Amino acid sequence: LLLAGSLKETTCPPSFLGDEPGQLFERRVEKSFPIAKVTRVKMGFRTVPLCDPDLYPLDVLAVILGDGRTSAFYRAVKDEKELALSIDASSWTPGFAAGQFLISMSLDQKEVDPAIDAVWEVLDRIRERGVDDAAIERARKKVAAAHVFAGQSAASQMRRLASDWITAGDPYFSDRYVERINAVTAEDCRDAARKYFRKDALTIAVLTPASDAVSEERVDVSLAGEKKYGVIEKRLSNQMTLLLKRNPAVPIVTFYFMSKGGLRFEPADMPGISRFMASLLTKGTRTRTKDEIACEIEDVGGSISSGSGRNAVSVSVSVLKEDFDRALELLADVVMHPVFPEDEIEKQRKDTLAEIERIDEAWVAEIQRLFRRHYYAKHPYRNDSLGTADAIKGIDREKIMEFYQGIIMPNNAVLGVYGDIDPKDAARKVEDVFSDFQPQRMSEPVIEMETENIAADRLITKTNQKTSAAVFVGYNGLTLYDKERPAADVIDAVLSGIGYPSGWLHDALRGGEQSLVYYVHAYPSYGIDAGYFGAIAQTTPANYDTVLAAIKEKFKLIREQTIDEETLRRAKSMCITMHEMSLETNGAQARRDVANQLVGLGHDYDQHYAEMIRNVTAFDVQRVAKRLFGHTLTVTTKPESD
Template sequence: MTQTLIPSPTIRNVHRTVLDNGIVLLVTENPAADIIATRLFIRTGSRWEPQEKAGLSHLLAAVLTKGTDQLSSLEIAEQVESVGAKLNADTSTDYFLISLKTVASDFEPILNLTAQLLQSPSFPEAEIELERRITLQGIRSQREQPFSVAFEQLRQQMYQHHPYALSTLGTEASVSQLTRADLQNFHQTYFRPDNLIISIAGRITPETALEQIEQIFGHWTVSAPPLPSLSLPSLTPHPQNAITAQETQQSVVMLGYLTSPVNHPDYPVLKVLNTYLGNGLSSRLFVELREKRGLAYDVSAFFPTRLDQSQFVVYMGTAPENTEIAIDGLRTEVERLVSVPLTADDLQVAKNKLLGQYALGKQTNSQLAQIYGWYESLGLGMEFDTEFQTQISAVTSEDALKVANHYFIQPYLSVVGPQAFVSSLS
């Protein structure tokens, strides 16, 4: 059946269609360079893993490109590298991703190869064992990095039994127990056309892209039962402290606050607050705590975009003897947002910075394919690109004060540092 490509009413050169088998296709025509970038999003990731199988989607991503029913790992690598293309798989909390980039003339054969990887990976036992060892080394390495230790214990405090509590790598215990059958079951459950988004950007017309996608993926049908529904634990803030003594050259201090998911009205306001507080050398945290007071080796804030409740985190790396002062300094700056409205100038600078960085993040074909596919995978649709910018521009000082008062009440605290300087904190 012929599909209809629907252009976005607000985004130039972007078209969306849904194939008969459920695949969502997004095409951004950009003929400026002879490059086509493609992102294939599968609506899965570590959020969909049982806690006892944490790290499953990461291990699957590591071995997905290592063999199909017809091709070996070496043959796959040769096909990609012989034309100078790029092809890789990765996972995150909220989606699984296959990325490819080619010159226009090589797009169809590399897309064919990608379809084979997506539909019929062989998961060779030897490759699974190799990637398992590499993953376990990565998990052990994280335990030697103060920032990773601090962030891990902060996540576990805040999310407890929710999948967001764990790194996408998983744990030593869970990864050690993963089997080839686990990978196959996860793949058979979630890797299906009605759970797939294909986002293409580059020198290709929407009509040609649709024709090639239908030719390569159109025969792929859904033979599995309906997608399983997730039943995740609800999250209620219960702030607590987690202190780890580790003989390091600096202490790492983190404050965390449970906040909103991406589809909540508070999301754009929190993005503005994050930019004001911790984005760049002109941010409030950097100026006040590093430049003026000399407390920080490193200081910043982050607020990741999440399907479920996100976390707003401020952190600092500081000299061990300044650990308690650093905690007070971070708390003071966050609590200032609760009691003191942002000035019109501060608010406008934060919005300009955020919108400018957002615009710079949509310059390449890879960035365009990524952002539109990502929004679709989050259930926001490609129109969110325009809506987000409008929402940011509309944030007021009153909005910022109200949202800060709602979320920034009592923080979770995570500290890693030398015993002599952190023992009194617990």
């Protein structure tokens, strides 16, 4: 309010963008991208801006055609014909120009044209026959539910009001949007499909991986170790492990430094100090201020970030290849010479305390935090990386420096240098720049194993001021080193799809005619000496009991019955595909390889992932399910008024 009072009202003349000429025929472009792991296709139709009345049937069509396993595209293109690994549809309608109706697919390169033909079969069917009333009603419910769930916090409502005002000139546009969605008819959808889904208005973009021949041509395999895994491991004279990977596909270099640290290394009376310290690494060194660090990296169009997790502290820098030397020197300075300025400590303290104040604002964070606090007995994984208000108030520069000196040392760290590099030259430069970084004595924390903490069924309930109910059903789990991890990942794929809305839980709670949850997902959490397997869902208080029963029933089913070969095949395919897609960039590969090396799995762990998944049998899945899915720790949050 104080700021608003100082602002002066002025006029802002509207900007108008001219309409692009109409499209007269289909356009298609294909491009090879060497770091891509799967082929991606986008099919786009030019549509309307935000305030056009056709917005509403187009948005309903996006849900009917491409939202989830009940969608027309999923059933026809992925499920029945098995032409795509994933497929979805979306309608983008900006306030400033005509929008786009987009269909996105990931698939095998040989399936591109058959998949496009299959998409047209679905579109032609809707153009001719329209959509049924059940599909319309399901789409309405999904849109209405998304609107309600997205506006639970004061911050989200504030963002919605501001966005509606800026884009539509109406702060209550979103409220009226739901009303107008509910008024859409089958005829409206059919008419919109006929109007916009035309072949002469279609643009297709295809992005394919490079062929094996091209990839081998462009990769220098003259150094030992690079031909086998693409990664060279080198031990520097100061005992720091260096990983190097040459990828000339794009002229980018990523440096990823990681040392043991995080929650596992925090003193019991100082939770949050690892994240606090890591946040300050880029806030000033002996020779650079915070602003100088920011300017130096932004001047070359790069990025620098630091962070702390459960097991480690990290610093990453990404730049264009020509700025290699500058970025390496900056990284070394940040890692070796932070000064933790008093004024930056106070700013960080203020920011952290504000984050702690609103730590339970998001329902996912709230219920996951509640579960961890009751699942782990003594393990530091039970703590929040933010720490507690009391601990943060008690942190000073001396404690920060002591914690830093206890973990940031070369014999406790791994550095990855990935991208368009000469590995020999890069190794020489890293050795030189980090020559003053000397090994120190380090103590590993002694922590008891906590993977079997649930010996009897337990229920924890918390009330809050949110409008929805949330549930977390937790089971015992596995560590990072457990050989049963691949089978647990396959279970994850069967139950909830690994990053794509699918699986038994989705089918039971959001598939078909079901609309019992806004969100449902299951996942394994693997730690160094602790772990769990859990399922999380957001629903209405009225549907809570039904949702909880359905979740437990699916875990019981995979424990008591052997899955069929087709279910197993699809789950394994999903595991491998999603794993490959998660490692497409230099940064993603460096982060994963460095982390695996640091915890003792070896940088090549992910290279064997596909093989490990392929070796999983239905018997393995059931054996691991029987091992883990016995008793439950169920954590619930519900509205106070319920």
